[in-house]
Amino acid sequence: MIKSKISSNQAKMVIWLSFLAFFSVMNETVFNVVLPDIAKQFHISPAIANWVNTGFILPFAIGSVIYSNLSNRFGVKKLFLFGLSVYNFGSFLGFLSSVYLPFIIIARILQGVGASAIPALMMVIITRYVKKETQGKAFGLIGSFVALGEGIGPAIGGLMANHIHWAFLFLVPTLTLCALPFLSQLLPEEPSLDQQFDVFGAVLLSLAITMFTLFLSFHQLSYMLFSLCCYIGFMLRILHTKHPFIDPKLLLKKRFILSVLAGCILLGTVAGFISMIPYMVREIFQKSTDVIGVGVLLPGTISVVLFGMIGGLLVDKFGKRSTLYLGLAVMVTSLLLLSVFVDFSVWFVTVMTIFTFGSLSFIKTAISATVSAQLADHEAGEGMGILNFACFLAEGIGIAMVGSFLTKPLHKVTLPLTHALPTANLYSNLLLLLALSLILGGILYGIANREKLS
Missing domain, CATH: 1.20.1250.20 (MFS general substrate transporter like domains)
Known part of the structure; x- marks a missing residue:
């Protein structure tokens, strides 16, 4: 009886994780097709318009590492719910401020910060709470939803932008709110551990990457110099701290x-x-x-x-x-x-x-x-x-x-x-x-x- 109940909870957990994985990867591709529309509406160059996508991907990448490192310290449940909350806050902000470009980019950054919790913590959850003999099936199901999200993203983006307006694409990820009550019940409470996390190293690397990307977009030498300083600081940091952000x-x-x-x-x-x-x-x-x-x-x-x-x-x-x-x-x-x-x-x-x-x-x-x-x-x-x-x-x-x-x-x-x-x-x-x-x-x-x- 107990074994049956655990298997049922695992199946529900994997299904909801697959649902979330679909939306996290779809949000990478759904805006790609509407970048020319955004450039035309705001009378901006492609270099600026493309930051609607870049602004999502950079924090998505950095956050995927940070959430993994923080999972032992705070537990996956707290981080997962936090990530979903930030993801949806960014989505609503983007929709409500779709006439103001700076807020659109800020909203995409917030979406990236929140959405990055999904792939990072998903791997931890399956490793910890799904039986080893069924982990392959779990990863396979999630992989199928990931592929589906990547494939359908451009189609959804094109259809919604052409028949309604591209701003409504911000509302698509809000469907992930459906998962909140179920994951709150399915994910176990975990004790917080006193594990060190290199916050300063993470900040230095994030700044180095962001400044370098800004340099590539707008060719301002000051961005490059700032990036170089942050990168040197990051290398010195990971070489001399006990718990570095990345193992040197x-x-x-x-x-x-x-x-x-x-x-x-x-x-x-x-x-x-x-x-x-x-x-x-x-x-x-x-x-x-x-x-x-x-x-x-x-x-x-x-x-x-x-x-x-x-x-x-x-x-x-x-x-x-x-x-x-x-x-x-x-x-x-x-x-x-x-x-x-x-x-x-x-x-x-x-x-x-x-x-x-x-x-x-x-x-x-x-x-x-x-x-x-x-x-x-x-x-x-x-x-x-x-x-x-x-x-x-x-x-x-x-x-x-x-x-x-x-x-x-x-x-x-x-x-x-x-x-x-x-x-x-x-x-x-x-x-x-x-x-x-x-x-x-x-x-x-x-x-x-x-x-x-x-």
């Missing part, structure tokens, strides 16, 4: 660091490409927001799920390196073809997007498997956390950089490819730069996995 020993592992950097370049480049698509399709083909979301982005995001299954099989059969280079070859080819035929047809953009998104699954799988293999058992948890943290940050930085490039038009640069429309030249040149960035990431991955590298 991991930062000394060459293979690990180079593999993480390669993953950051590759995933950040793709994130920038995704953020560029709505601007490109709107300016070149004059398509509506719902067509961009449903007709262009949705097929690509769905392909991630299908290709992801194939990617896992390829890693097991042919190895991590072969799988990554296959995905990289397909992705670079897709971007180069799109650069040449950027103004050919909107449906050609859709097809190239499908191949790009699909090959991303190969790269993600290979990077995760590569980094995991480079870590000892006692380093696995923190090492994989650093990988996820770094890649989330890279996505935010990639989006900011593309916004900056769109603001300072690249069509003025003379390149071999020319098109009738100046805007087509802009996107063609940017696609070439993104392809070169992918090649750089592939070279760095090869260096990281050379046999001679210690």
Whole structure:
């Protein structure tokens, strides 16, 4: 009887966690398709408009590490309820202040701070409270909802923006309030432990990352200098404090660091490409927001799920390196073809997007498997956390950089490819730069996995 009751509570817990995971990842992609609408409404450049997404992703990445570190000190229940409360407060603030851009960005930051509790604490909850023999099923169910959220986000964003208004996208995450009473009952109370947390280190790293991203967006040298000072302070802090925010020993592992950097370049480049698509399709083909979301982005995001299954099989059969280079070859080819035929047809953009998104699954799988293999058992948890943290940050930085490039038009640069429309030249040149960035990431991955590298 007791065993049956525990199993039932575990099942309910996993279902609600899957529900929350769906909304947390969907909020990464749902605003992507409406960035041109926001830029037009407020008469701002893409460099500023893209901060609607970057403002969510940066605190989402940083918060995912902080919540994990705080879980032993405060318990998962208190942190989870706090995170959901902040997430929904940010959502209501964004909707109510949707005519004032600074509050929109603040609302997105609050959403990121709150939503980051979901993936961070979800892993802790399943590890602690779900039986080991059923944890695989739990992770599989949550992974399915994550893929569904990533896939449906652009479609929801496009449809709501086109038929109602993009401001209503802020209200979609408020459905997570349904989970509050159930999680309050299902999650056990945990005693608070006297565990040290490096608050100062976390603040220094957060400031360093934020200032560096602002520099990439607006090219103000003061941002770069401030970022550099914070980064130096962070390195000194983790080397001399007893309980550092990040273990400096991991930062000394060459293979690990180079593999993480390669993953950051590759995933950040793709994130920038995704953020560029709505601007490109709107300016070149004059398509509506719902067509961009449903007709262009949705097929690509769905392909991630299908290709992801194939990617896992390829890693097991042919190895991590072969799988990554296959995905990289397909992705670079897709971007180069799109650069040449950027103004050919909107449906050609859709097809190239499908191949790009699909090959991303190969790269993600290979990077995760590569980094995991480079870590000892006692380093696995923190090492994989650093990988996820770094890649989330890279996505935010990639989006900011593309916004900056769109603001300072690249069509003025003379390149071999020319098109009738100046805007087509802009996107063609940017696609070439993104392809070169992918090649750089592939070279760095090869260096990281050379046999001679210690």
